[in-house]
Amino acid sequence: MIPAAFEYYRPQDMAGVLAILEEHGDDARVMAGGHSLIPMMKLRMAEVPHLIDLQDVGGLSDITVEASRIVIGAMVTQADIIDSAELTAAAPILREAALQIADPQVRYMGTVGGNVANGDPGNDMPGLMQCLDATFTLVGSDGERDVPARDFYEAAYMTARDDEEVLTAVSIPLPSGGYAYEKQKRKIGDYATAAASVQITQSGGTCTSAAIAMTNLSDTPIFSEAAGAALVGTALDDAAIKSSVAAMLNDIDPTEDNRGPIAFKKHVAGVILRRAIERAWSRA
C-alpha cells in the first residue's frame, strides 16, 4: 500500500498555504492529522500531487471558551478535546463524542478541522457540530467567510468549502442543558452503525429547546429540525419521544453496507435516538 508520488509542503503561515492552493488548484490538498487522507492515498483512492501539511501553520490549535461561544481551532485534535477541562466544563458533549471516535492513537492525530471538512458521512463531528449549531470559518484568497454547519454538507465528500479554501476554526454557541452522544458500532475503531447527538434544555419539566443530529445514516450528517421540534413544549413523555423518533426517521436515508440492511439501521437509529434523548433529558 504505497501512495503515488507527490510533492510535500509545510508552509509556516496561511498565506503560504493559500498560495500553493491557488497555484495548483485541484491538484493540491491540505492535510491535517492525515488519518483519513493517508489511508485513502495508500489505497490510491485519493491522488494528491501536491500535499500541504498544516502542522506548522500558527493559530490553528487553540481552544477558546468565551462568554457566549467556544472557538476550536481546526488543528485541535480529538485528544486535545478529551484533555481540555475547560472545554469539557463548557460543552461536555464534545468530550463524550470524541471518546467514541476511533482509538487512542487515531485521536492523537485526528483533528476537528479534518473531521468536519472531510465530508465522510461516517465522521462523528459533523453531526455533532450541526446539533450544536456550530459555524465553520473558511479562509480563501478572497478572504474569510462563515458557513453554518447545518448548511455545510451537500453529499458524500461534497461540502460548501471551495477547493481553494481552508477551514480554520469551528465556533460553537455555548450550549446549555442536557446532552448526549450515543453511538452504536461493531467495535472500537469502527464508524457508526448509527449515532445521535442531542442537546436539550428544559424549564419546569417542559422541554424548551432540542437539537438533534444523526450520523452515518445518509450521505451527509442529518440535522433533524422536526425531531427536535417534536420535543419542544412537551414533558418528554413517551408520545413526544415517539414522534421525535418518527420525525427523525423521515429525515434519514441510510444505505445497506456490512453493518446491516436499511431496516436494521432505521430501527437502530430510532433506538439510539431514544436513548440519547432520555440520557440528555436526565441531564437537562
Next chain:
Amino acid sequence: MSNKMHIKLNVNGKEEEFLAEPRELLIYTLRERLNITGPHIGCETSHCGACTVTIDGKSVKSCTMFAAQADGKSITTIEGLGGPDNLHPLQEAFKEHHGLQCGYCTPGMITRATKLLEENPNPTEEEIRFGMAGNICRCTGYQNIVKSIQAAAVEMNASKEAAE
C-alpha cells in the same frame, strides 16, 4: 518520482538525517532505512497498532504518517525503551505475566502502554482495555496483557515512591 526531501529525526535519542521521497511512510523509514525493526506492519490501514511508536509524546501509528511529517520530531520505538541490562518495567511485566505469544504485536503494545501509564499511572482494568484498544493482538486474548500492564503500573508506582 518527486523530489527527495532532506529529513531529520531524533530516533531513540539518536539524530538521523537522510534524503527521502515525501511518500515514504515513517514505518518504512524506521524498518528499512534505519533498521529499527521492532515496530511491525500488521494492517497498513491504521487499525492494528503493530506499528505504534511515540512521537513528541503521542502514541502514533507510524504506517499512517509520512516521514516528512515527522521531520524535526523525536521518536521513541520499543528499542528505545530498554535493553538487556535495563529492561523497562513493562518489558519485564510482559515476560513475567505471559503478555505475549507470537510477539508480533508486542513492540507496539508495550510502546503504547508506556504512554497509557504516563497519562494514567493507576488505570483500572476497564481503562486499560479502553486505552489499549488501538492495538490488536491475535494470540493472547488480551487477558494477560491487561495483567502485565497492571503489574507494571504497581512496579512503576512503587519505584517512584521509593525515589521520592
Next chain:
Amino acid sequence: MKDEVDTREDRVANLKGMGCSRKRVEDARFTQGKGNYVDDIKLDGMLFGDFVRSPYAHARIKSIDTAAALEVPGVLAVLTAADLEPLGLHWMPTLAGDKQMVLADGKVLFQGQEVAFVVAEDRYAAADGIELVEVEYEELPVIVNPFEALKSDVVLREDLMGEGGSLPDGAHGPRKHHNHIFTWDAGDKEPTEEVIANADVVATESMYYHRTHPCPLETCGCVASMDKVNGKLTLWGTFQAPHAIRTVVSLISGIEEHNIRVVSPDIGGGFGNKVGAYPGYVCSVVASIVTGKPVKWIEDRMDNLMTTAFARDYHMTGKISATKEGKITGLHCHVTADHGGFDACADPTKFPAGFMNICTGSYDIPTAYLEVDGVYTNKAPGGVSYRCSFRVTEAVYFIERMIEVLAIKLDMDAAELRRINFIKKEQFPYQAALGWEYDSGDYHTAWDKALKTVDYDGLRAEQAQRVEDFKAGKTRKLMGIGLSFFTEIVGAGPVKNCDILGLGMFDSCEIRIHPTGSAIARLGTISQGQGHATTFAQILASEIGLPADSITIEEGDTDTAPYGLGTYGSRSTPVAGAATAMAGRKIRAKAQMIAAYLLEVHDNDVEFDVDRFVVKGAPEKFKTMKEIAFAAYNQAIPGIEPGLEAVSYYDPPNMTYPFGAYVCVMDIDVDTGVPEIRRFYALDDCGTRINPMIIEGQVHGGLTEALAVALGQEIAYDDMGNCKTGTLMDFFLPTAWEVPNYETDYTVTPSPHHPIGAKGVGESPHVGGVPCFSNAVQDAFRPFGNTHTNMPHDHWRIWKTANELGLHG
C-alpha cells in the same frame, strides 16, 4: 557437594520440567523488539516483488501489456504466466491434489487472483509498476454460491474437462458435475437412514458455517535467494511446515532437495494461514533465479484476507434421531463444501473433508453417516484449518448445534441431554461410528465440574426470571446460556492413514547433549507463538534430568532440523512432543549404562531419579546427568561409543482426543442486537499439562478467536464476487475492549498411548468456543421459538432474529 544438600523437591524445581509454569525463553527478544520475522530480513541487493491482481472474480484474460510498467525506473521485470510456462511453473500442485495457477493462465477465477508479478528495486517502484501493467479482461458469469455452481452450465475449471466434454475423475474420485470436486463419505448410509426413519424423535437442521480467515497479525511472505555460484536456493518465509515446503519446491522446480534450504524465522501467528504454498513463494523463487538477486515478497493485509487461505464455508444439513427419553440413536450429516476456484485445502490426502467425521462429537451415537461434496466457485482458494485440526471446528459446531436443536425438539434441558449421551469413562478406548478410536476421556466428571462451578441451575432460574421480566416489559435484555462440550482430534497423525501429498505426518526430534551437561534439541515443527522453545525444553528436562534452562530448542531451518511436517492442527505436542520424549528416553538409556559403569554396578541396579541415576537401595551412591554427560564424551567406556546424542522419528499410533466443557453467559439487547458477554468458563482436559501458564494463554487466545468468528468475523462476497471484507475495518478482529475476562479450569485425563500423556491444547478453545458463543446467542431466543440461526451473530443478524420472532412489537 551442593547436590547433597538439595532436597529432592529442590532438584525437581531446579529442572523447570513438565508441569511448572516456566517463563518463556522467547520473550526476551520479543519484548525488546528483537524478534526476527521474515520482513525484518534485509539482504544486499534485495529486490521487491508484488502482484498485479484481478479486479474481477471470473474473467478471461485477453491480453497483458507490461511495456509501460517496465519503463518505470527501478522496475526490473514483470513476470506473467507466459514467462513461467516454459519452466512448467505457471501452475502448481495444491496440498489437496488439485493444481492452482501461479499466475493467471488465460483466465481468473477469483477476485484478487495473481495476474502478473512485478519485480523492482524497491517497494515504491514495484507499486508504481503495478499501476501501469495493462490487463484486458473479458468478464464471465460469476458464481459465488456452491448450490448454483452445481446447477450451472458455466464451467469454472476448463482445465479439468476431458475430451468432448467428458468428466475425468478428480484427485478424490468421480465427479458429478463440471463444478463438482469430490464426494467423500464415512459411516453406514442405509442403516443410518433406517434408524432415523424409524426413530421416536428426529430433529433436522440446516446450517451454514460461514467463510472466515485465520488472519494472523503478520501476513504471509518470503525472501528467496538463489546463489548461482553454489547452486543453492535459500528460502526464508512464513512457513508452518518448512520441510514440506522444501520438498514441494524441489518437486516443482527440479532443484535437488539438498540444494534447497528453507528457513522459517520467527512467525507472527499462523492459525493455519501459513500451511499452504502460495504463488508469491513460487514467483519470488523464479524472480530470484531470473535476476540472480534475493527477492522479497510480503502480502499486504488486503492480499492476505482476499487471497490466501480462507477457512470453513461449509453448508451442513443434519438429522439426529433419539428415543423419547433422549438417547441418541442416529446421526446423518451432509455437507456442501465451497472450496473456491482451486481446491487448496490443507488436509491429509485421504481426508478431503479433513476430520469432519469426528462429527459424532462426545456422544455415544451407535449409527451415523457423513457425506461431503466439494464444489468450485468464484471465490479465493483455501479451506485451511483456522486454529483447529482439519475441519474439526465445523464438526464440533455441527454436533453441538444438533444437540441443542434436539433438546428443543425433546423439550429437554440441553445440559441433561448431553449428560445422558456422553461416551462413558469405561467405554474408552471408544470406537466411534464414523471410524475414529477415541483414546481416553472422562466427560461426565468434566461436565459436572463445569455446571457446578457456574451454578448452572441458578443460571437457568435467573434466565427464566429474565424471560418473565421481558414479557412483562420490565427489561429489553434477554439472557443466553451457551453450552458446549467438545472432543477434539489432534496430532495428525499415524502415517498409515495420514499424509499430505504423500509426505507421512510423523514428526521428529534430534538431541545433542554437550559435555558440560547442556543440550540442543532440534525439531521438525515450528512455533508461531506457542512457545515451543519453552515447553519442549520442559519435556526434555523431565526426561533427561538436565535443567530446561540448559537446553536450547531449535526449529525451522531445514538444513539443521530433522524432517517433520510442521506445526498446525495442534500436532506439535502430540507428535513432536512425543518424539522429544522418545529421543530423551534414548539418551537416558545410554546414560543408564554409563552411570552403571561409573558406579561399578550392573545396568539394572541403577535407576533414574529426577536429575541422576542412583544405585537402587543406596541413594547416596549416584551420578548426576551432568557428570554422566561429561563422562560420555571424555571417558573411555568399554563397549560404549563416545558421545550422547539421539534422534527419534515418531509415528503416533493414534490421534489424541482432548476435550472440554465450556459455558458462556450472555446478555442480549433485543433492540440493537448488541451482545454482552457476562461470563465465560472454560474447562479443558488436554491430558498431561506441560506448562499451565502457556496452556492458559492458549485458551485465552483461542477463545478470543472463537468470539470473533461467532460474533462477526467473516469473508463475505457480493453477487459479483467482490470481497466485501478486505480490511480490518470490516473484517472483525476484536480489541481488548470487546473481549471479556475468561475463567479457566481443567481436569487431567492423560492419553494412554502418548509417551507423556499429553494431548495438545492450542486449538481446543477455538473448537469448543465457537459453538459455545453461538449457543449462547441462540439460547437467549429459545424461549421465543428460535431453533437455529446462522453465524456470524453480528448486531444486525441478532437483531434480525429478534425481529423475526416478533420481539420488536
